[in-house]
Every structure is written in structure tokens, then in C-alpha cells.
Amino acid sequence: MNAIDKTLSTDISLGLLLEALSASRDLPLVFRYDGRSIKPGYHVTEVKAGQFSALDCGANPEAWAEIFVQLWDVEEGDRTHMAAGKFAAIIRKVSDHVKLDGSAKLTFEVSDGIRPMQLYCASTPVVSDDVVRVDLIPRAASCKPRDRWLAEQVQAAACCGSAAAGKCCG
Template identity: 70%
Template sequence: MNAIDNNKIQAEEISLGLLLDALFGEKDAPLVFHYDGQPVKPGYHITEVKAGQFSALDCGANPEAWTEIFIQLWDIDDGDRTHMPAGKFRAIVRKVSEHVQLDGSAKLTFEVSDGVRPMQLYCAAMPILRGGAVHVDLSPRPASCKPRDRWLAEETRKAAACCGPSAAGSGCCA
């Protein structure tokens, strides 16, 4: 996927709630995250789960507010361990939720580092069960311009309304 295609990346993002729901029936399946074209090492572990509430002013002077969940993955080899089972991942998040309020619909961001390279931010796609393991693709989280993103979303909505199946004969799709 081209990192310049912000709309495609944003469309693939899932929330913490969607991720946990997708993992529900797969408690014993290994959970394998993929980033930068590689799977995480079997010894990876979660070093931190944190929730943030943000208030900001975007580049168009529009106030913005959102909640975000950060899950920090340390991508290391740790002896002869296997990839973490999906049930263990869910249990870790459940344990965190006993102490930290986690909004299941919040934006989900993964912070990943191998302990050498700087930590990088990723968004998660919907998990896929393949070969007896649950695979989650992580895509780099690009910078974006919220006013531009809103404008593009509105233009897309207008085009769909004008050129959709019910409007095909309306003459607005020249």
C-alpha cells in the first residue's frame, strides 16, 4: 500500500473494540502483527497500554477533540517463546481496563519498536484468520490535514449521492 494514499489507510483503521471482538473466538490462536513487511518476532510483548484524551486546533483553526488508545509493542526475540495467543492479548487489555478507562470506540494506535530503531506509529487493519493464526496488518500512520480530509469526505459523499444507482438517470453524472 502506498503511504501517500491517506484515504485508503484511514478507511482500514479499526478501533480497540473491533479488534477485541474479532479476537473473541480465537483465544488459543497465535496473534501475529505485521509491520514494515515483516511479522513481529515470536517473543514480542506489550509493554504499555494507555488511553489519551486530546484537544487540539487543526490547521484550519477548527477545534478537534478525540480519544485514542495506544498499545506499545516491543518486537524482540525472547528465548523459544511463540507468538502471544489472542486470548492473552485480550486478557492484558482487560487487566488494563480495570485501572484505566478504555473507550472501545476510540482511535487505536500501535507504537512499535524493536528496541533499537525509534518507536513508530501504526494503525491496525481488521484481523484475518490464516494458517491457524490471527494476523493483523499494521500500516504506518501518516500525517494528515483534517480540513482537507473533511472536504474530501464531503466530495466523495456528494459524488456517491449524485452518481449512485438511484441517481443514474438524474443527469448529474456527466
């Protein structure tokens, strides 16, 4: 599996993230990116939802919903990492004012206030050592027609190698 395929397979939605966090509400939520953990004083500075329409490089129309969670990676005094429940409460408060589609593509925007903001997708949260960890993987550019073709190849290979081969490999 190449890096692009791995990135695509780890991308989760906001709904899946919140569902995974619900069992560990009191544990610290630690995002990891660029090989390190986010600082304990990090802030969720903005949550925004968007509806996008585009034309891809194969002249195919595209439409999707996306939610952006902006993290400010700063250290503030003696603060500790925010609890998973507090993060979920921030998202709930936003959803009281902005319609958030739980199945929408989720993108994290992260900056320390000095370096330019970078875009990341999130992996499924993992609980270990009494901490909820979410790895943020750089969101790479991709070619949607190629991505669709690769997905079809994977599906065909899985289908043709199974007992259902006669039904889908004709």
C-alpha cells in the same frame, strides 16, 4: 485511492479489534509491519488512553479519544506468538485500572528497543493458516480539513450515483 486514503480506511478501533479476536482466542496473534511479522517473543509493554484537544491547520477545534498499545518487538528464548486471547486479557486487565473507550482511535507504537518507536494504525484481523494476522500500517500525518473535504466528496459521489440522488444532490 491514494496511500493516505487507504490508511484512513483501514484504521480500526480497539473495540473492533477485540471483537474480531474473540472468535479466535486460541490462535497466535501476529502483527505485521514494515513488510515483516513481529518476532515471537513480542511484549505488550504499555497500554494508555488519552483525551486530546487541538486546533487543526484550518483553525478548527478538534477533540478525540485515543488508545495507544505499545509493542516491543523482541525474540525471547523459545517463546511463541502470544495467543489472541492473551492479548485480549492484557487489554481487559488494563481496562480494570484505566478507562478504555472501545470506539477510540487505536494507535500502535512499535519498536525493537533499538530503532525509534514508530506509530501505526491497525487493519481488521484476518485468520489464515491457523494464525490471526493484523497488519499495522504507518500512521501518516494528515490535514483534517482536507480529509473532511475528501470524505464529503466521496459521500456526495456515492449519494449522487444512487437511487437516493434526488434526496441528497439538490
